Amino acid sequence: MLRPYREVLARPGALAFSSAGVLARLPMSMVGIAIVLAVPEVYGSYGLAGQITAVYVIVHSIAAPLLAHLVDRHGQARVMMPALRVAGLGIVGIILAIATAAHPGWVFAGAVVAGASIGSVGALVRARWSYILRDPAAIHTAYSLESALDEFVFIVGPVVATVLATSVAPTAGLWLPAAAVLLGGWMLLSQRATEPPVVRREAGASGGSSLRSGGMVVLTLVFAAVGSIFGATDVSTVAFADELGSKKAAGTVLAVFALGSMLSGLGYGLRHWQSPLWRRFAIGVVALACGVSLFFVVSSLPVLAAVMFVTGFTIAPTIVNGNGLVTSFVRPDQLTTGLAWVGTALGVGVSIGSAAAGAAVDQQGAHGGFLVVAASAAVAVVATFVALPTLRAGHAPAGRGAGPADYATVVPNSDPSA
Structure with missing residues (x-):
């Protein structure tokens, strides 16, 4: 297996x-x-x-x-x-x-x-x-x-x-x-x-930031929205548990969320999927959004944990597909930068979601925080669907961008000038 x-x-x-x-x-x-x-x-x-x-x-x-x-x-x-x-x-x-x-x-x-x-x-x-x-x-x-x-x-x-x-x-x-x-x-x-x-670019090869790629720009925006979901979820879950008098249980509930994602990530990697990567990414974002939108209708921690566990199964595949798309939108000599950008976007989104949910919790309690989660999910879905033409057009069918030999000179790691 x-x-x-x-x-x-x-x-x-x-x-x-x-x-x-x-x-x-x-x-x-x-x-x-x-x-x-x-x-x-x-x-x-x-x-x-x-x-x-x-x-x-x-x-x-x-x-x-x-x-x-x-x-x-x-x-x-x-x-x-x-x-x-x-x-x-x-x-x-x-x-x-x-x-x-x-x-x-x-x-x-x-x-x-x-x-x-x-x-x-x-x-x-x-x-x-x-x-x-x-x-x-x-x-x-x-x-x-x-x-x-x-x-x-x-x-x-x-x-x-x-x-x-x-x-x-x-x-x-x-x-x-x-x-x-x-x-x-x-x-x-x-x-x-x-x-x-x-990887050294040869004379005449195009340079510039990895964000000059339309695909990278839309991926960064979608990852920021997904990060906002995660940040708002953390704050809202703690507030929800606190309202129920079980604040210490918040960590366990959030761990269940991550556990679902870990298991799905392991399962997702066992199969070689034939459908286009951009399509799987879009489906993952929609599934994640649907799952987290249910958070604000739950009434107990066990039910929230159950919903989070199931919803967690959408996280890792979505992140995997997003990282996979990066390899199609950047040159090999920009791969680390491209991967760092989507990771950074996720982190920025977490900060935005945490701040927005914190303010909403102060005003409306945990319910308000979960509404921020749902709003973040809506933004992620809208951004994904608006970006579909760009994702579809820019994605390399083979799953990889051009190799280094197509435009660059590879400098061995042992070279002191590397």
Whole structure:
């Protein structure tokens, strides 16, 4: 049953870089919640915690595509090895500032440093898969695996951060992310055999931003709307559980949401789908929107968890298909940048959805937050249908864009100039 996964993981170096990527991605699910858990304990303000987290997310959203662009030009190890060391120092700075009850400005400074340098590890790992695999079916399986691992990180990370922060020390939830980004980053980036080589454009080849592609623009907009769904769902679920007197259960309900997505991601990668990628992406967005629109009619946490579990099955396939479309809309020398852009759009959307739902909850309670979820879903559907002609026209039937040999010179990783 799991043969497709065994086959892709059997490729030389695949298991090593994929597992290292899981460790290096832990901060993406732990830093935010760890700050929210630690700051109120020391500074007595959830508002301050939210501001620091927002700064971290915004800075990361701006910096990640820029770092990815540098990776495409100079190589993963050359750019991200020093960047991840700086990110680790930034997280350590947050820990020290909170532990010593320093002026909040120092916590903000650590958040800026970490957010600006941590980049998008998921984009690095997916770029490696696209480099070592040539068969579109195998790439589909690998991308499905990575989406399932993303969900695994989001199931485990917040739980571990919460346990550490409440059982060991307020800042303990940040200890593991600091170690993970340093150790996991080193384990991933030291594997040079699977690192995509730098692709140099030859004279006369077209340049410009990856967002010059109409397909990338619409994908970015749709991913932002989908991210808004996720951000609004998180806030609304916590508010809903709080209204029912079971605030602690919110984490379990959200974990069930991620569990459904993880299982669907694993199942989705087992099959080689024949229908066009753009069509599967559109169907996934519509299915996700329909599922989350039911949240605001539920009346109990068990029912919400059940609806979330089923709806979660639409998440990973949609993300997999969206990432797959990126390979059709950008050149090989812009792949890491393209993947980082859609990931950044998702993160920006989460921030927007969280803020909008928070305001709605203050005014109307959890019901208002779930209405924001439904509104975000409507925006995602409308954006997808408006974008269908662009997605259909720009998608390469073979599932991959032109190879490097079509327009560029490949520079080996061992080249000092890479």
